[in-house]
Amino acid sequence: MADEPVLVLITQDPRATGRAFEAMRIGVGIVAGENEVTFVLAGPAVHLLDGDTDDLVDGDDIAKFRENLKRLAFPRRGVRRARRSGVERRGPRGPARDARADGRPRARRAPVHRVLMARSLHVLKGGDAALALATIGRQLAAGDAVTVVVLDDAQVPSLPAAVAVHRVPGEWSYERLLEAVFEADQVVTW
Amino acid sequence: MDLSKKKFGMLLSTGPDHATNLDAAVGLSEAALARGADLYLYLIDDGVRALDDPRVRTLPDRGAKLFVCAYGCQKRRIPLDHADRVTYCGLVVLTDLINATERFVALN
Numbered sequence: 672m673a674d675e676p677v678l679v680l681i682t683q684d685p686r687a688t689g690r691a692f693e694a695m696r697i698g699v700g701i702v703a704g705e706n707e708v709t710f711v712l713a714g715p716a717v718h719l720l721d722g723d724t725d726d727l728v729d730g731d732d733i734a735k736f737r738e739n740l741k742r743l744a745f746p747r748r749g750v751r752r753a754r755r756s757g758v759e760r761r762g763p764r765g766p767a768r769d770a771r772a773d774g775r776p777r778a779r780r781a782p783v784h785r786v787l788m789a790r791s792l793h794v795l796k797g798g799d800a801a802l803a804l805a806t807i808g809r810q811l812a813a814g815d816a817v818t819v820v821v822l823d824d825a826q827v828p829s830l831p832a833a834v835a836v837h838r839v840p841g842e843w844s845y846e847r848l849l850e851a852v853f854e855a856d857q858v859v860t861w
Numbered sequence: 862m863d864l865s866k867k868k869f870g871m872l873l874s875t876g877p878d879h880a881t882n883l884d885a886a887v888g889l890s891e892a893a894l895a896r897g898a899d900l901y902l903y904l905i906d907d908g909v910r911a912l913d914d915p916r917v918r919t920l921p922d923r924g925a926k927l928f929v930c931a932y933g934c935q936k937r938r939i940p941l942d943h944a945d946r947v948t949y950c951g952l953v954v955l956t957d958l959i960n961a962t963e964r965f966v967a968l969n
Contacts, residue, residue, distance in 0.1 A: 700952025845888030
């Protein structure tokens with residue numbers, strides 16, 4: 672997963688648990704590496720941005736890490752050359768293949784199965800599935816192939832018919848789940 | 862699918878009270894080891910308490926690389942008693958694992 676962008680999704684309430692700060696700490700740690708990191712604060716996690724951190728669990732640490740995030744002045748491991756440095760230097764190969772004088776994006780085309788379709792695997796563990804459902808909906812609309820795995824006896828939310836649903840370890844073994852993890856282009860646990 | 866020598870990373874941030882996460886971590890770990898994959902498991906936050914679980918503690922005997930957040934242990938006053946079997950470390954190692962593994966799954 673080298674150089675892959677990382678999304679840090681924080682949903683916990685920092686007024687009630689230290690897990691919100693811990694998630695922020697992990698994210699800051701990843702920022703210190705070479706990955707592009709995006710933080711998403713969902714629901715009560717937005718209180719991580721409260722001006723006054725006195726009412727937050729680990730409030731002093733939150734204020735300190737937030738300052739670090741603002742500055743983002745982390746030392747990098749040296750300047751690396753772009754892997755395809757020649758790409759920007761070359762001129763265009765020829766005339767544009769899609770002559771669209773109107774300047775609009777091309778009409779949506781059906782994806783080619785297993786070639787253009789991104790394969791997403793969502794692992795549901797029984798928490799609030801609203802965000803997962805919204806994400807799955809957008810992926811389906813974009814033509815992605817979506818598989819959902821439900822762990823243990825977690826409830827299966829109402830899912831679109833195009834989504835394959837499997838329960839682990841009942842229907843699928845952990846070995847099958849591991850295979851699915853490697854088959855997928857993207858794995859998200861909720 | 863041949864998973865031998867594939868690098869599989871996992872993060873566990875919940876304790877034994879979240880049985881679903883712990884069971885999934887153990888299940889996926891055992892599956893990875895059975896299939897010959899290289900397993901890297903990082904315990905962080907309450908996940909450091911999973912070291913009390915014998916299923917987790919014995920994973921290094923079967924070839925797993927087990928990393929435990931030293932800060933998380935310190936914060937919970939958990940002594941670093943298993944340094945001969947696990948690696949107590951910080952977030953830089955986690956970053957390296959995310960980058961070095963072919964698949965990385967977070968169980969939060």
